[in-house]
Amino acid sequence: MFDFFKKKAEEIPAAAAVETPRHFTNSIGMEFLYVDGGEYMMGRNPQYNEGGEVESPEHPVRLGGFWIAKYPVTQEQYFKLTRVNPSFFKNDKVEEESSRRHPVEQVSWFDAKAYVELMNRFEGKTRFYALPTEAQWEYAAKAGGNTRFSFGDSEALLDDYAIYEYSSNGRTSIVDDKLPNRLGIYGLLGNVWEWCEDDFFANYNGAPNDGSPRIGGAEGESFKVRRGGSYKTGYLCLRSSFRGYSRPDLVANDIGFRLVINGNPLR
Template sequence: MSQCLNPDCLAVNPVTHKFCQKCGQKLWLKDRYQALKLIGQGGFGKTFLAVDLDKPSQPRCVIKQFFPQGQGTGSLGKAAELFQEEAKRLDDLGNHGQIPELLAYFIADDQRQYLVQEYIEGENLAQELESKGVFNEEKIRALLMDLLPVLEFIHSHQVIHRDIKPENIIRRQSDQKLVLVDFGAAKAVEPGNRSVTGTIIGSAEYVAPEQMNGKAVNASDLYSLGVTCLNLLTGISPFDLFDQGEHEWCWRDYLVNNSVSNELDNILEKLVSLGVKKRYQSAADALKDLGFITPKVSTQTNVKIPTIPKTQLQSGNTQTLIDILPGGVKLEMIKIPAGSFMMGSNQSNDEKPIHRVILKEFYLGKYPVTQEQWQVVMENNPSDFRNDLKNPVERVSWDNCQEFCHKLSNLTKKNYRLASEAEWEYACRAGTTTHYSFGDNPVELGNYAWYSQNSAARTHPVGQKNPNFWGLYDMHGNVWEWCEDSWHENYRGASVDGTSWINSRSQNNFRVVRGGSWGNYSENCRCANRGSSNLNYRYNYSGFRLALG
C-alpha cells in the first residue's frame, strides 16, 4: 500500500496508484520515493517508511517530512533551519557504516522540505531494554566499544550530535552493529567560536549541564552516552538516578543482581561527571581506559585501505616478541591490540549469528609453527612435505599441539597456547570487515595465500606471501590452523570476551580449524570460514599457530 504524504489526508492507497484517491496529491516524491506507512511524528514533522523505486532492488528508505505544528514565527524559522542542517550534517559525515546515509534532500511540489535517508532495520536500545531487560556489564562495554569510535568520527568532523539517548541508537538487525540516528539536533562547531551560547536542544533526561546552558561541546555527547549506559544498566529514568538534594548520581542504588566492576564504574563516573573538565575530553580517551587501541580517525570518507608493503610492516608498525630456541631458531610473535570486532558472517549457517566480541591484548605467531621450530622442541618431524624446514609443520593432531605448547612453555618460561577461535578471526581480519584480510576479491588471494590454485598440492615456506595489516603471514591457506575451541555448529551461546569455548571430550571430540590450506578453494580461506576435525586425527594439511598472553 502507498501512504499519502499530505498531512491533512494521510490516506492509504493501493500500491499501483500514483495519485491519492482521496485528495489527489501525487504519491511518489520526485517520481521515485514511495511512502509505505507513517512510522513516527513529532513537533517538527513526520517520518515514513518508503521504497526507492529507481533502484532495481527497490530498497527501503526513510522519508522525513518537515511539517511543524503549533509553532510561532521564530520557532518555525529555527525548525526549518534545523531540518536543513540535519541534511547538511548527514551529507558532511558521508557514508560511515554506523550513520544512516543521506540519499536526498529537496523541496517538493507541495513546497515542503523532505529528507530521504537509509533505513536501518532493527530495534532501538529503548525497545531492546523493554523487550530483553537491563544490560549487564558485558553489553555496556560492547556498547561503548561500538559507539565511541562513531563519536570520535563525528567529532573529528566538527559535529556534536546533541541528542544521544537509547531511542536514537539502533541495533542493526543484519550485523548487530549499533547505528547512531537522528542528527536533527546535531550542531557544527565553528573553530574559535566554541563558547558562543546556542539553542538548548536535546532530551532533558540525557542532556549535559553545559548543553542546558546552550554551550554544547564534544564532551556533552560523552555525557549523554554515559547517562544512556546508566539507564540501560538500571532500567530507571535518568531523572530518578540523580539525587537532587546531594547533587550526585545514585545509580548504583538501582542495580539489581547486576554488578559492575570498579573499572567500568570509574569509566561511567568519568563520562557523567557534571564538570566538563572532569569528564573525558574525547571518545579516544574513554576507549583507552576500556583497553581499546583506537585507529587514527580520518576526516575523509569512503577511503580505501591502502596496500601496506612488507618493508613498512617490518620496520616498526608492529611490535614483535622474539624467543630464541635451541640451535638459534627464532620464534616471532606479533602483539595484537585489544579491541572489538563483529565475528562471523552470513555466508554459512555455521558462521552465524554475527556477534560482537571484545578482546584483550595478546600475542600471535607471526607465522604458523614451522618444521624447524617443531623439530628443536619435539626432536622429531611428523610432516609429509619435508623439502624445506621453513614449511609449516603438518600431520599434527590437536593433542600433539597441546604437547608442543607444554614443552615450549617449560623451555621458555612463558605460557604458550593455541589461539581461541575468536582471537584467530580477529587477528586474521586485522581491522577489516571484508571476506579476506585484503578485501573481497578472491582473485587477489594468490598474493596472500598458498591454496588450491597455486600451491602445486603441497605446503610452502612460511612468509613468502604478503602479510595482513598487522604483519601476520599465511593466515589464509598453506595449512589449516588448530584453535583451542571445541567445534559448535553455530555461534549461539558463544563467549563474547575472546576466550575459548570448550566442551569436555565426552561431550565433543572435535576441535576448530581455521584459515584453509594448500588444498582448498578460495571460499575456504575466508576470514570467517570455519572447519572442524577430530582432535586425535593428523593430516598433511593441518598445522597450528601459537598464542601468548
C-alpha cells in the same frame, strides 16, 4: 579497534612518546606481533551471500590484547623442542634446503597442545604460550575490517596472499611465501589449517563474547576447530569467518598450528 592511527607527535605527551615494543622473538627464534585488544563482529558478514548456520549468528566480541606468532610453527621450530619432524612435505617432497621453513604438518590437536606445554616448560612459563582461541584467530585475520578476506573482497588478489588449490602445486610452501595481512601476520590464508583451542559447536549461539575459548558440553566433545584453509582448499575456505573442524586425533598433511602469548613477554 586497532591502533592504526596515531596522534601527531606534538600532541603526544613526552612521557608517552616512547611506544611499547610490538615485536618479540623468543628463545628458539619464533617471532610474535602484538595485536591491540578491541571489539569486532565475529561470524559471517550478512552482506555477503556466503557461509551459513555454522558461521552464525554474527555477534560482537570484545577481547584484550595478545601476541600472535608472525608465522605458523615451522618444521625447524617443531624439531627444536620435540626432536622429531612428522611432516610429509620434507626431504624429497620439497626442496630439502627450504623444508625447515615449511609449516610443520601431520600434527594432531593433541600434538599441538603437547608442543605448547613443551614451549612453556622450555621457557619456564606457566599457561603463557597457547593455541589461539577461535575468537583471537578470527580477530587477527579480519585485522580491523569485516571483509571476505583479510585483505579485502576480491578473489583476484588471492594468489598474492594465499597458498591454496590454485597456487600451491599440490604441496605446502615456505611460511613467508605470500604477502602478510594488514597486521603483518603471514600464512593465515591457506598453506596449512591451524588448530584453535576451542571445541567445535554447530553455531555461535551461546558462544562467549570475551574472546575466551568455547569448551565443553555434549555438542563440543568430539571435534576441535581449525581455521584458515590449506594448500588443498578452494577460495571459500580462505574467508576470514570460515570454520573447519576435525577430531582432535586427526593427523593430515595440511593441518598445522601457530601460537599466541597471553601475557607480557617483555617483562
